[in-house]
Amino acid sequence: MLVTWKYRPRDTFVQRLDPRARLIFLACMILAVFQFWDIRFLLPFFVISLTLYFLARIEWHDVRRAWIFILLFVTFIVGLNALLSGRGGPLEVLQDVSSRVIFQARILTVPLVGWTWTVRITVVKAVFAATQLVRILTMAILAIPIPYTFDPSRYGVAFRQLGLPDKAAYTMDLAFRFVPTLGRDFGITLDAQRARGYEVDRLKGGIISRLRRLAPLVVPVTMLAIVGGEDVVDAMDLRAFGTRPRTWTVRLEYDTKDRLFIAFGVLLVVVSVALNILGYGDFWVPSALLAGG
Amino acid sequence: MSEAPPIVVENLSFRYRTRTELAIEDISLMVHPGEMILVAGASGCGKTTLARCINGLIPRSYKGELKGSVHLYGRPVSGMTLAEIAQVVGTLLQDPERQIVASQVFAEVAFGPENLGLPREEVLERVGEALHRLGIEHLRERETFNLSGGEKQKVALAGVLAMRPTVLLLDEPLASLDPASAHEALALFRRLADEGTTIVLVEHRVEDALAARPDRLLYIEDGRVRYLGPIDSLPPEVDPAQVKLPAAWVVKYLRQQGKMTPPPPVPERDGEALVVFEDVDYAYGDGPLVLKGVNLTIRRGDLLAVLGPNGAGKSTLVKHAIGLLKPTRGRVLVEGKDTRDLSVAQVASTVGYVFQSPSHMLFAPTVLEELAFGPENLGFDSDATAQAVRESVQVVNLQGMEKYSPLGLSFGQQKRTAIAAVLAMRSRILILDEPTAGQDYANYTRFMNTLCRATDGRGQSLLSSRFAATLFITHDLDLALTYANRVVLVSDGRIVADGRPEDVLQDFALLERCRVRPTSLLRMNCEFLPKTGRFLPVEALAAYAA
Numbered sequence: 105m106l107v108t109w110k111y112r113p114r115d116t117f118v119q120r121l122d123p124r125a126r127l128i129f130l131a132c133m134i135l136a137v138f139q140f141w142d143i144r145f146l147l148p149f150f151v152i153s154l155t156l157y158f159l160a161r162i163e164w165h166d167v168r169r170a171w172i173f174i175l176l177f178v179t180f181i182v183g184l185n186a187l188l189s190g191r192g193g194p195l196e197v198l199q200d201v202s203s204r205v206i207f208q209a210r211i212l213t214v215p216l217v218g219w220t221w222t223v224r225i226t227v228v229k230a231v232f233a234a235t236q237l238v239r240i241l242t243m244a245i246l247a248i249p250i251p252y253t254f255d256p257s258r259y260g261v262a263f264r265q266l267g268l269p270d271k272a273a274y275t276m277d278l279a280f281r282f283v284p285t286l287g288r289d290f291g292i293t294l295d296a297q298r299a300r301g302y303e304v305d306r307l308k309g310g311i312i313s314r315l316r317r318l319a320p321l322v323v324p325v326t327m328l329a330i331v332g333g334e335d336v337v338d339a340m341d342l343r344a345f346g347t348r349p350r351t352w353t354v355r356l357e358y359d360t361k362d363r364l365f366i367a368f369g370v371l372l373v374v375v376s377v378a379l380n381i382l383g384y385g386d387f388w389v390p391s392a393l394l395a396g397g
Numbered sequence: 398m399s400e401a402p403p404i405v406v407e408n409l410s411f412r413y414r415t416r417t418e419l420a421i422e423d424i425s426l427m428v429h430p431g432e433m434i435l436v437a438g439a440s441g442c443g444k445t446t447l448a449r450c451i452n453g454l455i456p457r458s459y460k461g462e463l464k465g466s467v468h469l470y471g472r473p474v475s476g477m478t479l480a481e482i483a484q485v486v487g488t489l490l491q492d493p494e495r496q497i498v499a500s501q502v503f504a505e506v507a508f509g510p511e512n513l514g515l516p517r518e519e520v521l522e523r524v525g526e527a528l529h530r531l532g533i534e535h536l537r538e539r540e541t542f543n544l545s546g547g548e549k550q551k552v553a554l555a556g557v558l559a560m561r562p563t564v565l566l567l568d569e570p571l572a573s574l575d576p577a578s579a580h581e582a583l584a585l586f587r588r589l590a591d592e593g594t595t596i597v598l599v600e601h602r603v604e605d606a607l608a609a610r611p612d613r614l615l616y617i618e619d620g621r622v623r624y625l626g627p628i629d630s631l632p633p634e635v636d637p638a639q640v641k642l643p644a645a646w647v648v649k650y651l652r653q654q655g656k657m658t659p660p661p662p663v664p665e666r667d668g669e670a671l672v673v674f675e676d677v678d679y680a681y682g683d684g685p686l687v688l689k690g691v692n693l694t695i696r697r698g699d700l701l702a703v704l705g706p707n708g709a710g711k712s713t714l715v716k717h718a719i720g721l722l723k724p725t726r727g728r729v730l731v732e733g734k735d736t737r738d739l740s741v742a743q744v745a746s747t748v749g750y751v752f753q754s755p756s757h758m759l760f761a762p763t764v765l766e767e768l769a770f771g772p773e774n775l776g777f778d779s780d781a782t783a784q785a786v787r788e789s790v791q792v793v794n795l796q797g798m799e800k801y802s803p804l805g806l807s808f809g810q811q812k813r814t815a816i817a818a819v820l821a822m823r824s825r826i827l828i829l830d831e832p833t834a835g836q837d838y839a840n841y842t843r844f845m846n847t848l849c850r851a852t853d854g855r856g857q858s859l860l861s862s863r864f865a866a867t868l869f870i871t872h873d874l875d876l877a878l879t880y881a882n883r884v885v886l887v888s889d890g891r892i893v894a895d896g897r898p899e900d901v902l903q904d905f906a907l908l909e910r911c912r913v914r915p916t917s918l919l920r921m922n923c924e925f926l927p928k929t930g931r932f933l934p935v936e937a938l939a940a941y942a943a
Contacts, residue, residue, distance in 0.1 A: 165683070256540070257501035281500060289757070295721050296758040298741040299750040300818065301774030320770065323760035327804060331756070335495040341458060342488050343509035343560065344480035351511045353520045354504075 109251035109284050110166050118160040119253050123262040125362035126254070130246055132369030136376035137242055140385035141194050143235045149372075150238050153245040160249040167248060174244050182240050186233035188223055194387045197232045204394070206230060231389045256281065261352045270350050278336065286329060293324045401471030403485075403564050403595040404428040404451060409465035411446055411455060420446040421620045423465070430563075433586070433596040435611035435628065437603050439639040440809065440837035443620040444599045448568050450474070451597065453482040469564070480513060487562030491569040493546070493553040502528075502536045502544075502552050509560040527555040531585065546707045547578030554585075564595045571605055572835070575706040575872050577912035583609040601837045602641045603628075604917060616640075641838040641875075644918040644935055651939040658936040660929070661850060663882060669697040671826055671866055672718050672748070676727035679713055687713045689890040691727070695826065699866040700849065700858075702877035702898075705887035706912035711870045712753075714887060715828050718868075720744040732825075746775050749824030749864075753831045755815035759803040764795060764814055767803045771822040782821075789817035792859055794847065809840045816848075820863065827860060829869040833876060841876075849880040875918045878902060879934040886911050898932045 207225040260277035406426040421443035449455040467474040499505035510520040571579040600606040616624040624634035631646040672695040679688040720736040761767035772782040793813040833841035884901040886894040888911040
């Protein structure tokens, strides 16, 4: 059986919004943020995301784990990658050789062939890493509250009324609930294997050996997901799912605040695209930092 | 609806594409309007295959070779769409968890009528009617995954009834319910039949199913019909070893066959404390207390059954014994050491825990590797691991399957593999969470007999020869009184009774408060207790019943 995220009904501005308005606004924000590499242009979006996050009034202990995961992911994968390699952004960061070097060290020299790997952090890369963190966090802060503030019984109908066909809309409904179900099965499996003396924090050896040691967790969880999927298909077949166009009893209706919220999102996209076309928002490094060398 | 009978099965045979043998063979059956027919037989006998032929999953979802025919009100199932069949035959699957697809009760009940594309007003009317019929209007806005087992089943049934079927196919509907919920479900099925619904009740727990007063019994063995007729008494064709029957019927059968056995010896208990719970409270996160002031000592020689309804805190209790959960208040000592100071891996060398579902633990490419996993984690050397694995294979009778993939085994074999995997760790205490769940009567009786029945004159069983104590959680009262020498009753997070089965299980009022229903075997044991001096398994009890 699929379980749901830890949703609670709350009388907040965010939860009073039509789920479709929130999804459309999320899409608008992502599109708008993608227009800029200039941290000065990104900061207003960051503030909007943060404001909406606090308006959602989610209890900290509900989202603590999600935050830890996101912060670790953003810092170590996105931040470090940006800082060390400069990849994933504008070309001028990748090709930067002229700006001031903050830190440089030879990390590794391969014997015999003599190849070396040198870490060279420049002002440009440091600013780029900060910009990249603000971009990703802007989107993450907007996305984190969704599972906790989005009524699970509205998943399917929201996507249907956004124009997806019946099957695709219901698939989205099931997919949304698949993640916490996987989490539950993972928790039970971890307990069952720990009871057999398995300690996940004691993984030793090389990558292959470590991956093999993860099999006691990965194999049962995968098999449960497959078998669970078959159960869902049988249960849906037995109640005539997909045999004809279906009725969606729950109907979502936009009200004024939803329309205004969507309009605000669309406005952000229009303005952002226009600024981009006019040449604003390219990668920016404070001249004081560049001149400092 | 046409005048033709609701279900007519004629010379039906089916072979699954992946199998060489027939799953059912030459089955013929006619079910009348408003009739309740009980379909019984051991696991793999073909009951579920017959049900799948009636509800159209065969051949649509399960491919194979089908011969013969099934007609619903005169129309061949082969010529009907799934949507058409679903409006005639409503199917309730074995586990409501597998049936419920929506996240909220209203959405779940509305799911079928919505799929039929009915007008919105009619969907609302049908949902209201189905919820009202089952008396669960108050659940309408609840999230489905937060419901109790009994509530989930009612919601799943409401989802089926909202399709307004005239035939209900109930596939082992009692499997995941505690005894009191099962009894309520059976009363409900009877009421639906009395209101005119034709019911096919597939169940191996015949004793329980009789409470719904089925009109006829269809007994299947090896895919063939062995008996079809009334069930006022035990038909000679029905083998009491295959399905669970009322104790009086079994006693009569055993006496006729001369198969009574002497009382098994009582296992010795020497009183050494192995696991001690001291004033244990526990709450998940900031939720309510699930355990409240629990004091319990597991002693050497205990064969302890933990009984209680769903949600009483039984699993939470035993997870403390292995250190998977640490008390919110109080402490748990394993061989004198506080579990707060021990890792789960350290406790695992003393306490072996077999989870309810083998699917959550089996992962290795072969049975041998699966069984070696625990001993290797505990630091056994290769000789000791090989020896422990060899012994475990023998104990649970898995010889010949050592090289098989555990994932490809039947459910019963997987369960035995899971137990062997824990046996191989040579822990001092064994904990089994619902050891019989998901298995039919014939399988679990064989399995429990192998583990718990004495193999020598001193009452030593395979379990007692390998473990200082064994604890099992169960819903099955007969399992407790047949195999345990000590019973603990748990209700609402507290231990409400603890003692010998004869001391705890005679208090019917207490059992009722804990949603444990006295069975015919318990009643018979109570009746003969002055002669027997203790509770006995049915084979031994037969010797006392004149």
